[in-house]
Amino acid sequence: MRLTNLTIQSAEPSQRPWKLYDEGGLFLLINPGGTKSWYLKYRFLGREKKLNLGTYPSVSLKDARVERDKARLQLAEGTDPAREKRLRLAAAKLGAGNTFKIVGEEYLEKIAKEGRAAVTLRKSQWLFSLLERDLGALPIHSIQPAEVLIPLRKIEAKGNYETARRMRSLAGRIFRYAIATSRANSDPTQFLRGALITPKVEHRQAILEPRAVGALLRAIDGFKGQPLTQLALKLIPHVFVRPGELRRAEWPEFDFDRAIWTIPSTKMKMRQPHMVPLSRQSLELLREAHVLSSTQQYVFSSLYPGTRPMSENTINGALRRLGYSGEEMTAHGFRALASTLLNESGKWNPDAIERALGHQEANSVRAAYYRGQHWNERVEMAQWWSDHLDELRAS
Structure with a gap:
């Protein structure tokens, strides 16, 4: 019934x-x-x-x-x-125990244990926070491409196209980690290729004309700011490392007797240690800095409280005070300056110049060979380059 x-x-x-x-x-x-x-x-x-x-x-x-x-x-x-x-x-x-937030935090913890650079970790955590707002509570195995696109579109709508692209890349790495740990079956970001606006490539601004380089060096000599800031401005053209590598340089990394600066892998973009031959001029500038900061951890430390490296905006800010806009010259532009003028001189093997810039050869065997093969040339090139900068300054 x-x-x-x-x-x-x-x-x-x-x-x-x-x-x-x-x-x-x-x-x-x-x-x-x-x-x-x-x-x-x-x-x-x-x-x-x-x-x-x-x-x-x-x-x-x-x-x-x-x-x-x-x-x-x-x-x-x-x-x-x-x-x-x-x-x-x-x-x-x-699914409730394996949300995008849980798996993402686990992935960030994993790459931290792998020794990624602190700046890389901070950027990844920031990008993750932008994704987490919309995806954090969702079971990672059930997330669809359209759902991933939601936080990307929000950032894209603000004109931050490169940030949106980096968010998609990080999300893809998190999904692939979830697949590897048996918590997802697919990576929805692979279906978003072409869905985002491609950012226009903007080359870092740099002064490349020799006469203008001389004027820049003379302007640096006349800088009236903090002494350590001026020394950083004076040194970076000679060593042309990445600005972050310079401001986070520590005294134990320098061997004054052998005239070598060894940057550890944890501070390098390519996660490989990098040796920088030091010219006489570079050593003299470092000795001046030693008088000011020998008791501190960093060569170019912040003034207050003195336990941190100088701000990442310090060198760019000093260039602005000297009258150089962001469209004319940046801290990173000293690398382009050195690369351009060294190649144009015709005196040096392009591979030696690439090694001096810290660009990593993809083939590990070939990289080891070329690192040793060009060291003597790099030592000679470092001194020639410093002498050439002095000539440009005096011209």
């Missing part, structure tokens, strides 16, 4: 559980405490089993019949509905 809502509503609990039966194995269990639970009784592979379909009135009589019919369709297909329900619950529980 088919149940009715009136029959269900009027059913009162008793001292022992009792049942109201519907059709097709569906019944309602009335418990002594007053709760009313839906069950489906069925047979699978010769065994009698029960499937919990929820409680009344949260699950209405109509809804219970719909769930019964779905379960009986699964039975007709040879599937045990109770087992399927357990698998769905387990997947949901697993």
Whole structure:
């Protein structure tokens, strides 16, 4: 006999559980405490089993019949509905414990243990925070390409095209980590190739004309700011390292007797140690800096409290004070200046110049060969370059 809502509503609990039966194995269990639970009784592979379909009135009589019919369709297909329900619950529980936030934080912790540079970690954490706002609570295995596109579009709408591109790249690395650790089956970011606006490549600004280089060097000589800032400005044309490598230089990295500065791999963009031959002029500037900061960790330390390296904006700010705009010259531009004039001189092997710039050869065997092959040439080139800068300054 088919149940009715009136029959269900009027059913009162008793001292022992009792049942109201519907059709097709569906019944309602009335418990002594007053709760009313839906069950489906069925047979699978010769065994009698029960499937919990929820409680009344949260699950209405109509809804219970719909769930019964779905379960009986699964039975007709040879599937045990109770087992399927357990698998769905387990997947949901697993998904709740493996959200994009959880897996992403685990990935960031992993790359931190691998020794990535602090600046790289900070940038990755910042990019992750932009993704987390929209994706953090979602199970990572269920995230669709369109959902990843939402936070990317928000950043893109502000005109930050490069940031959006880097966000997509980081998200892809997190998804691939999830795949490798059996928590996702695909990387949805691969379907977003071409979906974002391609940022226009802007080359770092640099003065490249020799006469203008001489004027820049004379302007640096006349800098009236902090002495350590002036020494950093004077040294960077000679060594043409990345600005971050210069400002985070520490005294133990310098061997004055051998005239070598060894930058550890943790500070290098390519994660390989880099040796910089020091000219007489470079050594003299470092000795001047030693008088000012020998008791501190960093060669070019911040003034207050003196336990941190100078700000990443210090050199660029000094150039602005000297009258050079961001469209004319930047701290990073000294690398382009050196690369251009060294190559134009025709005196040096291009591979030696690339090694001096700290550019890493992709082939590790070839990299080791060329590192040793060009060291003597790099030592000679370092002194020639400093002498050439002096000539440009005096011209």
